Structures are given as C-alpha cells and as structure tokens.
Amino acid sequence: MSNAGDERALWAELFDIAVPPAEAEQETRRRGLFSRFKESLTKPRQAISPQLAGVFAPGLITRETWDELEEALIGADCGMDASLALVDALRDAAQQGRIVNRSEIAAGLANAVTRQMTPEPPRIPIGAKPTVILVVGVNGSGKTTTVGKLAHRLSELGQQVVIGAADTFRAAAIDQLAIWADRSGAQLVRQAPGADPGAVAFDAVVSGSARGADVVLIDTAGRLQTQHNLMEELRKVHAVVGKAAADAPHETLLVLDATTGQNGLSQARLFGEAVPLTGVIVTKLDGSAKGGIAVAINRELGLPVKLIGVGEKLEDLQPFDAAAYAQAIFASGDAG
Numbered sequence: 001m002s003n004a005g006d007e008r009a010l011w012a013e014l015f016d017i018a019v020p021p022a023e024a025e026q027e028t029r030r031r032g033l034f035s036r037f038k039e040s041l042t043k044p045r046q047a048i049s050p051q052l053a054g055v056f057a058p059g060l061i062t063r064e065t066w067d068e069l070e071e072a073l074i075g076a077d078c079g080m081d082a083s084l085a086l087v088d089a090l091r092d093a094a095q096q097g098r099i100v101n102r103s104e105i106a107a108g109l110a111n112a113v114t115r116q117m118t119p120e121p122p123r124i125p126i127g128a129k130p131t132v133i134l135v136v137g138v139n140g141s142g143k144t145t146t147v148g149k150l151a152h153r154l155s156e157l158g159q160q161v162v163i164g165a166a167d168t169f170r171a172a173a174i175d176q177l178a179i180w181a182d183r184s185g186a187q188l189v190r191q192a193p194g195a196d197p198g199a200v201a202f203d204a205v206v207s208g209s210a211r212g213a214d215v216v217l218i219d220t221a222g223r224l225q226t227q228h229n230l231m232e233e234l235r236k237v238h239a240v241v242g243k244a245a246a247d248a249p250h251e252t253l254l255v256l257d258a259t260t261g262q263n264g265l266s267q268a269r270l271f272g273e274a275v276p277l278t279g280v281i282v283t284k285l286d287g288s289a290k291g292g293i294a295v296a297i298n299r300e301l302g303l304p305v306k307l308i309g310v311g312e313k314l315e316d317l318q319p320f321d322a323a324a325y326a327q328a329i330f331a332s333g334d335a336g
Helices: 003-014 023-040 042-056 063-075 080-095 102-116 143-156 171-184 197-211 227-244 262-274 293-301 322-330
Strands: 131-136 161-165 187-189 215-219 251-257 279-283 305-309 317-319
Touching: 003 143, 003 317, 023 042, 023 317, 023 322, 042 063, 042 102, 042 322, 063 080, 063 102, 080 102, 080 293, 102 293, 102 322, 131 143, 131 197, 131 227, 143 161, 143 171, 143 215, 143 317, 161 171, 161 197, 171 187, 187 197, 197 215, 197 227, 227 262, 251 262, 262 293, 279 293, 293 305
Parallel strands: 131 215, 131 251, 161 187, 161 215, 251 279, 279 305
Antiparallel strands: 305 317
C-alpha cells in the first residue's frame, strides 16, 4: 500500500468508516506511523534525550536511577502524577526481575507509557447523520486550522461536511474557514462578525440535517472579555446544538497547544467543567520541548488524545497512536 493509501486508511479507521485491515496490514501501517512520529517529534525527543541517555546507559540500576528518570519525565512535562506512576511501574518490574539493567529501562518505559495511555486506538466514530463535532479551545491553539484540516480529511473519505463558523468574534477565523471549505468542498455556515455564536451553531446543524450531511464541524470562540463569559458561551453553544439534533454534539474535542505545558492542563480543566469533553487534540507538538504533555493530559484529565498536530501542513495533523508516540519520544536516549 502506498504512503498516501496508508494515510487514508488511518483516517478511515479513526472515523470508523472502513473495514479494519488485516493484522499483517496493521503491522505494516504501524511501522509507517512510527516512522512519521519519530520524524515529526525530533525536537521534543532531542530535548529529553540528554536526560534519558544517562538513565539508559548500561550499568546496574540504583536508587539514583529512578530519581534521574523521575526528574527527566517531569522535565518533559509528563506531570508529577504520571511521572511517579511510570517510575513506580518500572521499579516494580525491576524488583520482579523483568528489568535487570539500566539499558533495559528504555523499552520498559515505552511499554509503560503505552499501557498508561488509552489502551484502545482512539476513534471519532461517524455514526449519527449528521455526526456533530464541537471543537473548543483557547485562541492560538490551532483550533480553527484543525477544524479545516478535519473537514478536508473527511471530504477525502467521501463524507459530506458542513462547517459552522461559530467563532464570530474573530473575522479572521471565519475567513480562514471559508478557504478550507472551498478547498475541501464543504459547506460553510457563517454570519457577520459579532453575531450570536449559538445561532451559527444551530443553523449549521439544521443545515447539515437538511442536506443529509455526514458530519457537522463547529468551530467555537476561544477568547471573550472574561474567562467566565467564554465558558458561559460554550455552555450555551453546547446546549443549542443539543436542541438542533438529538444526542448532539456527539464529540466535543479540546484543542490544546503543547507548548503551554502544565498551563494548558489548567485551561483544559476549565473547559471540561464547562462542557463534557470526549477527547483532546494536541497541537504544536513538533516545536515543543515538552513532548510528554500527551501523557499528562491522558493521566490527569482522563481523556484520550485522539489527534496530534506536528506542523502547519495538512498531513501534519495525524491520528494519535500511543505505542508509536511512546517509541518516538521515550524509547531511545539518542538525539537522532
């Protein structure tokens, strides 16, 4: 299968609109995904490599080994809770004789990270017609671009898409979505800047239902005059969408900028208090020295990471795979 075919199949699996591939084909695809993750995550891997290189160096495991590993993981923005849990898991493995040398910690760490994160591959199932996906997050996180890229990927898979430009406080966001809609063949539902975001969201869902669309993607505002106003607006949009279609929104995805680190987690908790989140999209992971943020998100928020963004291009938004991510970031102490 070509790289383009592999990529298309990965997205089809994410949206549950394709028959799962055979086991051999899955393994081939996994290797390709690992290669792309490793290439995309070079910067965060290089940032943590000097600390991990010392931990992974051949030799006997000592108490200081676990202290060094804990420090490296916290420094990589895995978060205190997740870092301690990972070190405890590896220490237990060493006590049981499954790890007997420092050089074996690398593979053990990658396996522990994979197990700690969502065990099943993340999905954004396209079932209801239309499936309504609400995308939330602060301005500057890459939220609007992510909506556009999702519209493009879904259109490539033969899905009819409607985009609701409900971030009416930013004219640039509406214009940006208009470009993506034109590029992907999606219908854009928009109103004048400053219009009621809830009205735009409602119109988008109603339009999607009337047109027989498969998916309605709704971009939301990320910054108002106060944090309280933002969260109240999100609650309103969420409620209005539920009135427009039964059980909607079917997915509420938080877009989180990896470079904000632990501050991003604080933001995420506030969004989660305002609306029920179903998953996270981590953007700007390629330029962050905090490659472990996906671990912290999953551990501390209890939410699956469903997509990662590693650049500006269309192909730089990728379905998340915990094993490929763990191998790319944590399995090697080298900087290459």
